[in-house]
Amino acid sequence: MMQQYFALKEQAGDCLLFYRMGDFFELFFDDAKKAAAVLDIALTSRGENNGEPVPMCGVPVHAADSYLARLIRAGCRVAIAEQVETPAEAKARAKREGSGSKSLVARDIVRFVTAGTLTEDTLLESRSANVLAALAPVRDTVGIAAIDISTGEMALECVAADGVAAALSRIGPAEIVVPEGWAGMPDGSIERPRATFSSEAGEARLKSLHGVATLDAFGAFDRAHMAGAGGLIAYLDHVGRGTLPLILPPRLREAGGHLAMDEATRASLEVTISTGGTRKGSLIDCIDRCLTGAGARQLAEDLSAPLADAGAIRERLESVAWLHGDPLWREDLRRALRALPDIGRALGRIVAGRGSPRDLGQLRDGLSEARTLHELLQQVDPLPALFRRLLPVLSGHGALVELLTRALVPSPPTERGNGGFVAEGYDAALDELRTISRNGRRAVAALEAKYRDETGIATLKIKHNGVLGYFIEVSARHADGLMAPDSGFTHRQTMKDAVRFNALALHEEASRIAEAGGRALAAEDAHFEELVERAVAAKEAIAATAQALARIDVTAGQAERAAEGGWTLPEIRDDNALIVTGGRHPVVETALAASGDRFVANDCSLSERDRLWLIGGPNMGGKSTFLRQNALIVLLAQAGGFVPAQAAQIGIVDRLFSRVGASDNLARGRSTFMVEMVETAAILSQATARSFVILDEVGRGTSTYDGLALAWAVAESVHETVRCRCLFATHYHELSRLAETCDALSLHHARAREWKGDLVLLHELAEGPADRSYGLAVARLAGLPKPVIARAKTILDKLEKGRVATGGLGAGLGDLPLFAAAAEAEVEQCDTLREALRTLDVDALSPREALDMLYALKRDAGDGPA
Ligand SMILES: Nc1ncnc2c1ncn2[C@@H]1O[C@H](COP(=O)(O)OP(=O)(O)OP(=O)(O)O)[C@@H](O)[C@H]1O
Numbered sequence: 001m002m003q004q005y006f007a008l009k010e011q012a013g014d015c016l017l018f019y020r021m022g023d024f025f026e027l028f029f030d031d032a033k034k035a036a037a038v039l040d041i042a043l044t045s046r047g048e049n050n051g052e053p054v055p056m057c058g059v060p061v062h063a064a065d066s067y068l069a070r071l072i073r074a075g076c077r078v079a080i081a082e083q084v085e086t087p088a089e090a091k092a093r094a095k096r097e098g099s100g101s102k103s104l105v106a107r108d109i110v111r112f113v114t115a116g117t118l119t120e121d122t123l124l125e126s127r128s129a130n131v132l133a134a135l136a137p138v139r140d141t142v143g144i145a146a147i148d149i150s151t152g153e154m155a156l157e158c159v160a161a162d163g164v165a166a167a168l169s170r171i172g173p174a175e176i177v178v179p180e181g182w183a184g185m186p187d188g189s190i191e192r193p194r195a196t197f198s199s200e201a202g203e204a205r206l207k208s209l210h211g212v213a214t215l216d217a218f219g220a221f222d223r224a225h226m227a228g229a230g231g232l233i234a235y236l237d238h239v240g241r242g243t244l245p246l247i248l249p250p251r252l253r254e255a256g257g258h259l260a261m262d263e264a265t266r267a268s269l270e271v272t273i274s275t276g277g278t279r280k281g282s283l284i285d286c287i288d289r290c291l292t293g294a295g296a297r298q299l300a301e302d303l304s305a306p307l308a309d310a311g312a313i314r315e316r317l318e319s320v321a322w323l324h325g326d327p328l329w330r331e332d333l334r335r336a337l338r339a340l341p342d343i344g345r346a347l348g349r350i351v352a353g354r355g356s357p358r359d360l361g362q363l364r365d366g367l368s369e370a371r372t373l374h375e376l377l378q379q380v381d382p383l384p385a386l387f388r389r390l391l392p393v394l395s396g397h398g399a400l401v402e403l404l405t406r407a408l409v410p411s412p413p414t415e416r417g418n419g420g421f422v423a424e425g426y427d428a429a430l431d432e433l434r435t436i437s438r439n440g441r442r443a444v445a446a447l448e449a450k451y452r453d454e455t456g457i458a459t460l461k462i463k464h465n466g467v468l469g470y471f472i473e474v475s476a477r478h479a480d481g482l483m484a485p486d487s488g489f490t491h492r493q494t495m496k497d498a499v500r501f502n503a504l505a506l507h508e509e510a511s512r513i514a515e516a517g518g519r520a521l522a523a524e525d526a527h528f529e530e531l532v533e534r535a536v537a538a539k540e541a542i543a544a545t546a547q548a549l550a551r552i553d554v555t556a557g558q559a560e561r562a563a564e565g566g567w568t569l570p571e572i573r574d575d576n577a578l579i580v581t582g583g584r585h586p587v588v589e590t591a592l593a594a595s596g597d598r599f600v601a602n603d604c605s606l607s608e609r610d611r612l613w614l615i616g617g618p619n620m621g622g623k624s625t626f627l628r629q630n631a632l633i634v635l636l637a638q639a640g641g642f643v644p645a646q647a648a649q650i651g652i653v654d655r656l657f658s659r660v661g662a663s664d665n666l667a668r669g670r671s672t673f674m675v676e677m678v679e680t681a682a683i684l685s686q687a688t689a690r691s692f693v694i695l696d697e698v699g700r701g702t703s704t705y706d707g708l709a710l711a712w713a714v715a716e717s718v719h720e721t722v723r724c725r726c727l728f729a730t731h732y733h734e735l736s737r738l739a740e741t742c743d744a745l746s747l748h749h750a751r752a753r754e755w756k757g758d759l760v761l762l763h764e765l766a767e768g769p770a771d772r773s774y775g776l777a778v779a780r781l782a783g784l785p786k787p788v789i790a791r792a793k794t795i796l797d798k799l800e801k802g803r804v805a806t807g808g809l810g811a812g813l814g815d816l817p818l819f820a821a822a823a824e825a826e827v828e829q830c831d832t833l834r835e836a837l838r839t840l841d842v843d844a845l846s847p848r849e850a851l852d853m854l855y856a857l858k859r860d861a862g863d864g865p866a
Pocket residue numbers: 588592598599600601602617618619620621622623624625626750763764
């Protein structure tokens with residue numbers, strides 16, 4: 001056995017090997033130690049290997065899913081080795097092969113279970129996608145192939161090498177595969193042979209999977225896309241041991257089609273995950289009103305990749321606006337959606353060969369519900385364009401629905417092996433077999449009464465179990481009479497308190513029941529296969545229906561949320577405006593409402609002429625909240641939803657950047673300040689005039705002078721060079737002097753008042769610079785000890801006196817030339833120097849002239865004595 005185990009373990013590689021032994025999956029050696037620790041189950045031992053006991057642990061097969069879920073969550077991958085023949089087959093084989101009594105049942109790895117390749121309902125989160133991504137570097141680009149195999153949705157894209165992190169933060173894969181030894185691989189990637197990332201193989205596989213001669217109909221793919229697809233499909237082949245899951249035609253994700261956000265922006269805006277690492281507290285948690293798992297997954301994708309195309313955004317908004325304005329239709333649609341099973345995932349399991357009768361039942365119910373929705377929507381005139389487009393894919397499954405309705409019982413079981421799922425009346429022969437079984441059971445009951453009569457034993461019972469089949473049971477004290485050779489009963493088993501017998505009539509009846517039962521099971525199994533085949537033949541149409549239903553759910557859910565929160569339809573514009581009246585932060589507002597507090601709405605009005613707002617005010621005054629709420633309003637609008645405001649006009653944003661609150665990232669070896677600067681650098685190099693940037697206290701992670709200098713230079717650069725819309729929160733009063741030179745910059749502050757010595761934060765934004773700082777008042781509010789506050793006050797008074805005397809931190813900044821002018825002057829000076837050097841004939845210089853020239857160059861560079 002150990003030999004077989006080692007051979008399988010070799011194939012399993014670094015995956016834990018689940019080795020099937022009867023009703024258990026057993027793990028040995030280090031696998032056992034690791035699994036026992038993760039699962040908190042007993043580690044025992046079995047036999048010896050090289051004189052040492054072999055560590056072992058096991059999990060029961062019937063409960064394997066929950067153990068698998070825990071192992072996968074702990075980052076493990078598992079290879080499942082099943083018995084692939086029965087003991088009888090093994091014996092026959094051993095005899096054929098002449099290996100005598102040694103008839104070890106053959107086992108093989110039937111499947112690998114990995115985080116990115118799950119299909120089981122019990123292992124998946126219904127409201128989040130489960131994505132596997134393959135990365136294929138091709139020259140200076142990287143092809144990314146991503147698939148959610150639970151629904152078969154596949155997308156291909158190609159990004160620059162430095163765009164991989166941002167793309168992965170959008171996709172959020174559960175598992176990443178990369179070519180072996182690739183220097184750019186993200187942490188935790190699974191390395192696969194380089195040869196599997198072949199663009200030719202990828203293209204050929206996709207063509208044959210979808211039965212097409214060219215992929216042009218799906219999009220214009222290049223080598224990197226195909227190499228990614230190749231690596232992805234090869235990995236799926238590997239984990240499924242040759243059985244591929246559902247793979248729908250790939251969608252091409254083009255750069256520029258979406259609102260770009262980097263990893264840091266996504267994290268700081270808490271789009272799908274809060275800073276606590278959970279869905280709770282995130283934007284999606286606050287706005288998700290979808291009634292189906294598929295709808296929730298679609299919403300997560302919408303929010304992760306909002307659109308950048310005005311036409312597409314307006315199309316979504318038009319349909320949300322219709323359902324927002326028509327609560328009756330909204331309720332009608334939502335009533336239909338409420339009953340909807342997850343047909344996309346049911347289909348995924350069916351195609352992967354892991355479907356159950358229940359999954360077929362879900363297809364039947366989901367597709368017939370889709371038809372109801374189709375009928376409902378047909379009555380709407382005029383129907384918004386998005387719905388008009390979805391309408392045709394909601395119907396067209398009539399024959400399949402009709403077949404499944406005839407074939408299946410109302411609630412089919414999740415187990416296929418026990419039968420009982422094919423409806424009465426679907427197959428006359430099956431009904432006949434069932435009648436035989438039923439009659440047989442009745443006959444058995446009649447036999448029981450007869451035997452009681454004949455023997456006079458009132459407690460005689462006919463029972464059934466898996467080992468003996470049907471038998472007669474009497475208590476030990478009644479057994480003697482039945483033991484007699486001419487009693488008509490044959491002894492089968494003696495238990496502690498009971499004795500079991502057989503009888504000819506019972507045996508005959510039992511055989512009839514067993515035979516009919518076996519044939520009925522086989523018939524049901526054959527029907528199951530046929531029904532699966534019919535569903536698989538329509539897989540693309542079913543998947544399209546599932547996607548349309550998800551889109552309808554998202555639309556109705558967005559309308560519901562908007563109605564609930566008093567949200568507004570944003571106007572999408574083509575200019576660079578961002579005008580929000582009475583805007584709110586949806587998550588903060590919800591949190592405040594839970595504790596009975598009111599959120600103070602604020603306006604934002606950025607335009608070409610006034611595109612950079614510098615926002616001051618006390619700590620806790622609401623600056624960060626204001627910054628984020630405007631970023632979220634842009635995101636929500638471009639995802640195609642209403643926004644938490646009274647009115648909003650939004651000029652399409654191409655990239656959204658957020659630098660909010662420095663958080664340490666020591667795990668990646670970067671200090672708070674370093675992270676802050678790296679992210680700020682990314683903004684300055686990637687933002688365009690169409691971007692929207694929120695910067696919160698840039699520079700606060702270093703010393704006051706350095707911080708102010710950096711904040712000043714960054715604000716100037718955003719104003720002069722990037723020229724994008726920007727909200728910039730800062731505690732540096734000195735920055736307000738930028739308003740003197742930057743004409744598209746204006747000053748704002750979060751209002752606060754001191755009342756009877758207490759600080760009152762109004763959370764209201766007003767024009768003009770902050771009048772003063774309230775740091776000590778906030779510290780008092782936070783409960784800092786009185787003596788510390790008093791001491792701080794003394795120090796502050798001294799510092800302020802010093803500031804008055806010296807002109808303060810910003811002294812000397814008055815005559816600073818503007819960023820662009822200063823940068824130009826530097827470039828100009830640099831060019832003069834370059835010109836002087838270029839024209840210099842070094843060989844013609846005497847040593848004395850060379851020295852003079854060096855002095856002159858130094859002087860021109862402004863670095864030496866004049
Ligand atoms: N518009 C608002 N209406 C009501 N409460 C608000 C509003 N804005 C912020 N708050 C409350 O004030 C708290 C602090 O807000 P926020 O973090 O935005 O302040 P801040 O000015 O950025 O502070 P700091 O300068 O310390 O970072 C929030 O957690 C929220 O509870």
